[in-house]
Amino acid sequence: MRRNPERRQALIDAAIEVLAKEGARGLTFRAVDAEAAVPPGTASNYFANRDDLFTQVGGRIYERLLPDEATIARSREGVQDETRYAELMHELVDRVSAFNSGYLALLELRLESTRRPELRAVLTKRIREDIDANVGHHAASGLPGDSTSVVLLYLALNWLIVERLTLPDIFTEQEVHELVDAAVRRSLNA
Amino acid sequence: MRRNPERRQALIDAAIEVLAKEGARGLTFRAVDAEAAVPPGTASNYFANRDDLFTQVGGRIYERLLPDEATIARSREGVQDETRYAELMHELVDRVSAFNSGYLALLELRLESTRRPELRAVLTKRIREDIDANVGHHAASGLPGDSTSVVLLYLALNWLIVERLTLPDIFTEQEVHELVDAAVRRSLNA
DNA sequence: AACGTAGTACTACATTTGGAGTGGTGTCAA
C-alpha cells in the first residue's frame, strides 16, 4: 500500500469524476488510473479493494461540497433577514450546481451505499453532521425561521438540484430561481 | 425481436428489480434473465441493446410508481382541507417507500440519463406530465394552496424519500412524519 | 385427423471485453 498523500488525494478526486461520468459500477481501479493520468495499476497500489476506494471517496466528497471558510465568513455579513436568506440559498444552489460532478458523485455514492454498509456509515455520519451544523449555524446567525425551516429547505433544495442536474429541462432557470425564493419564504412561515 | 407482451413486461419488471439491487451498470441482459428466471439469452431476444432496455424501463417505471385508479378516486373523498392534504401526503410517502425498488430504480435511471439522451427524453416527458397532472389535480380538488405549493411539496417529499431509502438513519420515523406535516403546512402558506 | 408453418422458447457456444493483481525494473532521495 503506497502512502504518498498528494497522489492519493489526486486519485480520490479522479474517482469523483469517474463516479459522476461513469456511475458507481464504472468506478474501477483502471478507470481511476486513466482519469488521474497515472500508469495503470497505480490505484491498485493505493486502495486495498473497491470497497476501500468507495469508503475513502465517501469520506472526501463532502469536504469538497461544503463551502470554504471565506464563503462561510461572508455569509455572516450584512442584515440577516429573509431577503438575505434567499440570497444565500441562491448562492448555495449555484455553488453546488457548479461542482456538478461532485454532486452527481454523491448521488451515486448514496445509491451505492444501499449495497455497502461501510460506505453507508460514513455517509450517514457526514450528512448528519452537516445538517446539525446547518441548524446550529442558522440558530446563531439571527436569520429568521426555526430548525424545521432549515431542514425543509435542505429537502427542497436538494431535490431541486437533483432535478436540475439530472433532467435540466423540467424546470427553466427562471422557475428554479422562483422556486428557491418560494422555498425560503414558505419554509420560514411557522 | 420477440413479441410476447407478457414476457416482455415480466422482463422489464425484472429489470426494475435489477436496477434497484445492482445499479445501472449492473443492468445486463444476463442479470435480467436471471432475475426473471428465464433462460439466458432471452433478454437479448427482446431488446435490441442496453440502450433500448433502459428506454423501455424508463417508459414503464413511472406507471408502476403512480397511484392506481382506486387510490386516486379515494383521494377525492372527504373534506378537502389542510389536514386531509397532510393525510394524502403521508399516504404518498408510504406508498412510494413501499415500492422501494421502484423508487431506487428511478433514481438509477435519472443518473443514467445523464449519459443516455434517449432515456433522458423519456424521463423528462414522464415527469413533466406527472408534475402537471399533480398541479391540475390539485387545482380541481379544492385543496388549499396554489401551484407553487404543489411543486414545493414535490421537491421536499422527493428528497425525504431519497433520504429514507438511501440513508435511513438520518431521520427517525417520527421525524419523517413531522417533516411531512411541516412541509404541507408551510408549503400552503403563500 | 394429419400436416405444415410461424413464432417463440431454450441451449450452447464463440468471441469480445475489461479489469484485477503482481512481479520486475527503474529512479530518486535520505
Add this chain to the structure above:
DNA sequence: TTGACACCACTCCAAATGTAGTACTACGTT
C-alpha cells in the same frame, strides 16, 4: 547503499454479448 515509490508488462479471470441451432407449441389448412 537502501528503501520507497513510480512505471510497465504480463497473466489470469470473470462476465457479457450476440447468434446459431434445436425443440416446442399453437394454429390454420387440407
